[in-house]
Amino acid sequence: MNCGLLTNKNEPVPLKNIEVELQVQGHVATVTSTLKYLNEEDNPVEAVFVFPMPSGASLCQFSAKIADQEIVAEVQEKQEAREQYDDALSSGVQAFLLEESEESADVFRLSVGSLPPRQSASVTFIYIIELSVQADHSLQFCLPAVLNPRYTPAGTGGGIVSEISGSTGIPYSLSFTAHISSPNPITKVESKCPLEPLMFLNTDHTKAKVSLSAGHMFDRDVELYLHYQNPHQLTAIVEAGAPAAQPGTLMGDPVVMVSFYPEFPESVMSSMSSCGEFVFVMDRSGSMSCSMHNGPDAQERIACARDTLLLLLKSLPMDCYFNIYGFGSNYNSFFPQSVQYNQDTLEQAVQKVKEIQADMGGTEILPALEHIYKQPCVLNHPRQLFIFTDGEVGNTKDVLHCVTSNADFHRCFSFGIGEGASSALITGLAENSSGHAQFITGTDRMQAKVMQSLRYALQPAVTDITEDWSGLSFNRLSPQIKSLFHGQRALIYAQLKGEECQNPDAKGKISVRYRLADQEVTNTVDFSLKPAENNGMAIHRLGARSLIRSLERDEQVDGADKEALKARVVDLSKQSGVSSSHTAFIAVHKGSKQAVKGPLVKRRIPTPMMYGSAMHFCAAACSAPMAGIRSAFSAPMAGIRSARNAQMAPIILGCSAAPVADMCVDLQLVECDGGFDMTPETLETPKDPLMQLISLQKASGSWEIESTLAEVFGKTEKELIEQIPAQVKPDVWATLLALIWLHGFKIDAQVEWQFLAMKAVAWIRSQKVVNQSECVQAGNALLGCQVKEDALGL
Structure with a gap:
């Protein structure tokens, strides 16, 4: 599937130039990307822009300019936006609407109107993102080539998901410039792509500029690795409010972002706990018989899970306690209660692991969790749950409520297997129990990610985290941090209140206290309350996004004032331009405020239910009836969309008379539970030499x-x-x-x-x-x- 500016026949409009500007503030960035196209035909074309968002990013602005007409997307309350959209259609005017799914909207398809012959068009989108921390403590920014077309020389074939080649074969130009600002000095900026020399903009090296060397062909992602001095030092950045915004509102007041990246001494890293109760909870529903990915030699999910369980069992410390549960339409366990780890119990468990099949029907995790939580805890052995599932459940709220109610007695490490796993479930399991979530998609090795989580479970974590704001008046925008594992960083957002923020000489101070391996540690940072300049609104918007997500979670709590929470979410979303579950982007003509032409709408539709849980599409067994519809999980889309972000399946509908086959439908993976022969096959010793060696260890x-x-x-x-x-x-x-x-x-x-x-x-x-x-x-x-x-x- 192509992305970029396309005709209504799905043919690419030639791209001439890409300009990308990156504004980095410490650990966050604002990305502005402008793509310029030219209609080289002698006839006008109806143009559609297809844009997938990178993981973790939030779109905050979109505009398109066709000849002298500018289209701007604005955030409105969802029902109002839908009504405006429907009114436009019923009056013969085309419009477009972009709604967010329950977790995120990471791909949209948007009609931008008619492009006259020999006329140019430019599309500009702005998004915000938190930079990820790498093992060497650098911060990574990635400009995915899938967001913008990769240049493919004529005659070289292609097969790249987002390839958009000009009809003349002339490559487009790409300019990329990054402006970097940090509280700590910038030591270096690295990339696998050729860069111009780093240019420092002040004497203390806290501001710098770097550009991509001319002539770069977009044949791979552009990655920047930013290195700051003292990466573990607590830092704070204050961003001024928008001049046009009302003081006292989120966007009108200054917002501070505190970066908390605790250091783990080598003595802590080398210490491994020999105690713990490890409970492994494995999804054995029918869809676990599907392949891990669409490539050759792909293992079945259940086979990969068996290997992973074997590896986990062999890696446990002597004298800990463990048990293994399987769940589907019902649940069972290897042992009535957790047993002490020794050679005898290990051998019993290994034999039972070899017999595990995807033969337990639907996906009912709640009864299994309720049973586990009723079991008495083992004295001096902290309970750690490892939960593996490839789907989602129909009662996510109840599951998360159950986990939260027992959060004081365990930690949960959750693993979403395959493209269909629900991020609401997987992330919620971990967040509500101070654990850690992982997603295993494509050709990811489950074993590597699971062992990283086992390391977290065995090593000390930062806990008992408290903050002292030294008398500052503030509204917290991000949730309280419960724990952090090695290599993790937390960003704390807060709206600053009070008259002291108006004093250019005013100072603020925050201290973060925490416990690590029985040691009390305090990190403190002093910062100016009055920023010298307004560097954009990335920190405000990311703070708003964090608060919106928290409020949306609060709506799921029993007894919550849902209407009041919804009103607050809508207000924050409209203020900040960051979409939410209650708002949508709708396009209007700049100036005239009239709905703009565009036939496509992104809407959520509920999916059928089976065995009390959402069904999931098993490509191997159930694809034939859907041959007329392109699933978002098919191979050509693999590089564009990660479908694990869809809890309620968003669907893109055209109001033009397009055939069904040309619609891009986000289907949920339909779980093939209960309708197929799941007769266990004879399991042999693993053929993989590594797994064979692992299986032989005592x-x-x-x-x-x-x-x-x-x-x-x-x-x-x-x-x-x-x-x-x-x-x-x-x-x-x-x-x-x-x-x-x-x-x-x-x-x-x-x-x-x-x-x-x-x-x-x-x-x-x-x-x-x-x-x-x-x-x-x-x-x-x-x-x-x-x-x-x-x-x-x-």
């Missing part, structure tokens, strides 16, 4: 010499036995070989096996091997590796 962390282990190494059992060094026990030798093999052949998957290796190292140390160096040398020689003893952690 609960203690050791391995034993056996033929299946030798097969992983490409050896025979006899060869392993013959090469055992003198005075070394066979299980020590086998464990050393396993460690050497992991480091020598699977180092790129270290995140998946790091806990197994830590257990193995601890076990070897307990054996007090006298000729350890000699053993490592012999193991390298046998396996054909060159792994150093230090690298093994011994």
Whole structure:
């Protein structure tokens, strides 16, 4: 599917120039992208603009200029916008409406009217986004090539999702400039794309400018990595209110953004808890038999889940407690209650994991959770839930209410599997229990993401977070932070009140106190209450977005004053220009305020229900009846839209007489529960050598010499036995070989096996091997590796 400016026949209008301006303020950015097109035909064309939003971004302004006519999108209350849209259609005037789905609207299709022959058109959109923190503490900004067309030289084929080539074959030009402002000095800006030299705009290096080198072809994403001094230092940026806005309103008052990115000392990072109650809750509904992705050699979701459970079981610390639940239309558990982790219970669990199938019908998670919460907690073993699901449920509010009610007694790590997983459910499970959410889509490896969450569960987290605003008068815009894991950052937004904000010399101070590994830590920052200049409204809008999301969650609480909350959401949305579940973008002519021509509307439709939960479309089994409709989950759309953001399926409807096949419909994955033969097949030992090695490890962390282990190494059992060094026990030798093999052949998957290796190292140390160096040398020689003893952690 193309994106960009298209004719009503879905043909691209030639793109001539892209101008992108990035305004960075600390950890957030405003992106302004202007695309200029030219109708090279001798006839007018009806033009449509198709635009997918990047993940985590919020559109706050859209405009298009066709010849001398300018179209501007404005936010209005949703029902009013719908009525204006319907009135326009009934009077013969075309209009467009953009509504947000329950989580986000990340793709829209918008008619911008008729483009005269040989005339130019320009489209400008502005969005705001929080920059993501990387492992090296840099901040990443990504301009996805899918948002703008990639240049593809003539004759090279293509196949790129968003390819839009000019009919003449002449490539368009791209200009990209970033203006960076930070409380801390900017040390460097990196990119995989060629950049002009970084230009500092002041002596303390807190303001800088950088541009993309001329001639860049948009054949890959443009990524910037911003490095600031003292990345863990608490920082605060105050943004002045809009001059035209009423004082006392969110947009009229200054807003402060505090960046809280706590440092985890090495001593904390190396400490792993040996206690805990780990409860794994696995979706076994019918749709788990679908493939992980549409590519070749894709595993079934349930098969990948089995491998992941095996890896988790092998990675648990000795003497912790664990249990495994499966849920569908009903639920069951491996053990009546959580059991202590040892070799016997591990073997029982591994055997049962091998028998897991997608054979339990619908997706009813609430009864399973209620049962788990009724089980007594194990003294001195904090309860940690790991929940895996590929769908959504019809009672999300009840599920989240149940989790919130038990938040003081557990943490929840949630995993959304595949494109259809509900972000409301997955994110809500984690947010309401101080846990962490992950989404596993496309070719993502489930094991790597799950092991990252296990690290979070085993390592200390920042908890007991409190703030002292030193007497400042403010309205908090972002929710209270409950906990942060290693590598996570929180942005705190607050609207500043009071007369002191009018004093150019006034100072503010905020202290954030927290607990990390039984240590009390305090971070403090002083900042000016009166910003020297207005750098745009990104901080105000992101603060408004945060507050809107919180208010929308409050609406789901039993007994909430829904009408009052809705009124506040609508007011904030209209003030800030950030859409919400109760507002929509509608286009008007600038100046005339008349609805503009445009046949397409984005509306939400409820999806059918089965077994009390939303159905999900299983591409392998249920696609035939839908052949006339392009699903948003089909392969050509994979790079444009992440459908996990749709809880109620948004649908784009045309009021022109377009055939059904030309409509782009966001379908929910329909869960094939209960109508298919789910007869379990005979499960063999995993063919993947890494999974085979993992399956052979003992609960203690050791391995034993056996033929299946030798097969992983490409050896025979006899060869392993013959090469055992003198005075070394066979299980020590086998464990050393396993460690050497992991480091020598699977180092790129270290995140998946790091806990197994830590257990193995601890076990070897307990054996007090006298000729350890000699053993490592012999193991390298046998396996054909060159792994150093230090690298093994011994």
